[in-house]
Amino acid sequence: MIEIPPAFVYLLGLLLLPALTGGARKVWALVVGVAGLLLAVSLPSTAPDLAFGFIPGIETVLLTVDPMRHLAGGIFAVSGLIALTYAAYRDLPAAETIGILASIGAAMGIVYAGDLITVFVFWELLALASLAIIWFSRAPESSGAGYRYLLFHIFGGACLLGGIACTTVATGSAAVGPVADGAGLLFMLAGIGVNAAFIPLHTWVPDAYPRASVVGSVALSIFTTKAAVFLLAAIGGWGVAVAYMGGAMALYGAVFALMQDDIRRLLAYSIVSQVGYMVAAIGTGSVAGIDAGLAHMVNDILFKSLLFMAAGAVILRTGLQRLSDLGGLLRTMPATTLCAVVGGLALAGLPGLNGAVSKGMAIEAAGAVPYLSPLLLVSAVVTVIYVFRFLYLGFFRPAAGTREGLLPKDPPVPMLVAMGATALLCLAIGVFPHLLTDFLPGGTAAHAFAPAHLLESVGIFAAAGALLLLVPPLRRPWTGVETDIDALYIRAGHGVVWFSSHPLVHAADAIGSAIERVVGRFKHISANPTVAFQIAGKTVALPFVRAFSGSETSRAYEEELMFLKDHYPDVQTTIWGGGYGLIFISIVAFLYFIIDITR
Structure with missing residues (x-):
């Protein structure tokens, strides 16, 4: 028997939502939630991996089951059904309901994926689903918050993809597991860190969560950061630096939660703090630490x-x-x-x-x-x-x-x-x-x-x-x-805008003017190169002629120079003397000698 990835239940179920309205849409969402939960809890612990070879040389595993995945999949399915029940108090916009179901499906996809390529696909789907929840809340400030959320998660997704690419090239495998030291580890940690709200990459949490609807905030609080915690635990082997990052998150988030007046902003900072406990425990690298992190998740x-x-x-x-x-x-x-x-x-x-x-x-x-x-x-x-x-x-x-x-x-x-x-x-x-x-x-x-x-x-x-x-x-x-550390981002952004609109523009104008002058000079010289070089040579020699020659010779020299300038480029002159030819031949012979001895 081929087991079905629970994520597919949610993703296939949401396809019917746009065609439903009112009570039918709410009932269907609940039916999908119940079906996903039943499938998740019924997966046997010894189920064989559901793998495909979509990418040559890399096995794509859409479903793998172990105790860690059983636990995470179960809580995501239970909490997803609770969120859908909570949402049934009114008719949500179709897009917001789709975002909630897609969030559950994406989180389940991350949990049961056995390779990093599949993880990345669902990772990006989770970001898009959360963005839909934020943007369709109809709150006045949701548009800007969603845009900032998108910027953070584009950066995080790019880092995660870079880490996956480096790891796959280095090891030849994309299986979910410990990552070797190097660029792949740093990129992957940064990518996971954005979703897990590492300091100072955390500001999207208190920025976005209070701007969602009351239902959207519940869904957002469940999936994005917790899916990152699960992936952090599933990969493992991070080192104590991650543990100390968790400690910093715990204290930083708690202090900022204490300073809030907005109740959802307070709870958003509390997410940062409590995820810090999970990250700190997982960062210890011990079995007890990973269990503690998952339990607190x-x-x-x-x-x-x-x-x-x-x-x-x-x-x-x-x-x-x-x-x-x-x-x-x-x-x-x-x-x-x-x-x-x-x-x-x-x-x-x-x-x-x-x-x-x-x-x-x-x-x-x-x-x-x-x-x-x-x-x-x-x-x-x-x-x-x-x-x-x-x-x-x-x-x-x-x-x-x-x-x-x-x-x-x-x-x-x-x-x-x-x-x-x-x-x-x-x-x-x-x-x-x-x-x-x-x-x-x-x-x-x-x-x-x-x-x-x-x-x-x-x-x-x-x-x-x-x-x-x-x-x-x-x-x-x-x-x-x-005011949080994002004030520094805003100031840095203003600095970039100022630098781009003032010094950078002036520098570009100066460079453009210099290039125009150089091009104009070359164009001027190319009109009659022989006379141009004669004028340049005579201009350089003029002070010496005046210093060491008589007045008649100097006057004649100056008149000849003025004649060349006044009639340039139409004046015609010849290169007289055989010395020029000898010099040219000597230069060519010297260059040939240099090339020959360097072979």
């Missing part, structure tokens, strides 16, 4: 999509998305508040929720790399603080008096079903970690309720609580800081 998909769904429900009902404008939602949106609390505390790493399981595994695995665990612990403290701000300012803080009677109710049933199912998964994995760890490729166990881990969690929450008590501004709303 699964858990972050769950609690981060839950938080984006809760944020979307708030935006849908209030039309507001800044913490400084929110408050008092507990009374009128209790179900949404409960889901937000579950997602937020899971993100913060509260024992009993899924975030504590994998975050503890990541910090423990990071202990193999000097100074990495303390960096992740500090990031965890900052995470608790910005989670507190998100929950308190958005849901528990008393509402402003003028808006007391205007607070909305919980969102439609499809949104509540999607949020409730995700919250239950966060709780189930938190209470029973083996529901996740049994599927890890290395079989690493989690010790979420071990005394050492519980003490670590107590220390993190105690440190965050102390800072919240000692620093009152942390408990108050602020306008937020939206």
Whole structure:
């Protein structure tokens, strides 16, 4: 029996979407999501590779199955179905629905691909699908955000393709696996790093995600960065530099999340931070580290999509998305508040929720790399603080008096079903970690309720609580800081534009004028070369004639020079004397001698 790549279910299913409208389109999308999930979970672990020879000498593997792929494929299919359920609350534009289904299909294609060529094809499809989600959100700033997203991912795709080409040429194989040191490794790491939001290639995440629709943000939070994390784990062998990059991402993203007022921008920076935990764990290179990175990938998909769904429900009902404008939602949106609390505390790493399981595994695995665990612990403290701000300012803080009677109710049933199912998964994995760890490729166990881990969690929450008590501004709303390292990109872009429009243009004009003068001079000389050289020679000799000859001779010399200039190029003269011929013959003979001895 030939197994079907799950990606094909989604990609074939979306072909029918443009012909459907209203409820039929929503039902069909859900049917495709269910079919993809059933196919993914039914794939046998010993299924033979589905390979083709599209490229001479290179085997293209559309389907290969192992425990790592089972885990990633399962969570992408589950989260994709949850996102489609959440989207069923209204009729999405066909293009946006196609973008969501294509994103699921592309992510599944990356997961089950056995060669880098296939990975690259689905990699680019994922970028295009995400771009469709951003551009068709109809948000005022989505056009510019999508364009900037496209620029980043063109660069990332080009780097990934360069790395694949270098690796394939060097090894003769395009199989997914460790990459040898050299240009191929650097190019591939840069290409994956764009999608994984490596610092400083991360700015597309907080730029694009808040500009998508409330449904689009949920889909975006699931696939692009997590597919990059999976590929990072599947290739492996990166070295501790990647682990330290993960630590930097964890702290950088957490600090910038703390400084945000826009709730989706806060969650976007949180993606950067939590992906940092995954990258740090995978970068250690150990089995426990790879398992920890994959486990946190699964858990972050769950609690981060839950938080984006809760944020979307708030935006849908209030039309507001800044913490400084929110408050008092507990009374009128209790179900949404409960889901937000579950997602937020899971993100913060509260024992009993899924975030504590994998975050503890990541910090423990990071202990193999000097100074990495303390960096992740500090990031965890900052995470608790910005989670507190998100929950308190958005849901528990008393509402402003003028808006007391205007607070909305919980969102439609499809949104509540999607949020409730995700919250239950966060709780189930938190209470029973083996529901996740049994599927890890290395079989690493989690010790979420071990005394050492519980003490670590107590220390993190105690440190965050102390800072919240000692620093009152942390408990108050602020306008937020939206300037990131992309300000340097913008300044550099302005510099390039200025250089191109001023110094470069002036230099080009000067070079053009110089070339015109040189061409004009050559044209002038070519009209009568013999007389031109005579004029040049006489002009050079004139000061010496004046200095060493009498007045009559000088006057005659000057008159002859003026005559040649005035009548150039019509004046005719001859090269007199046999000496010129002898000189010419001597030059030719000398050149022949030089050429002969250098053979």
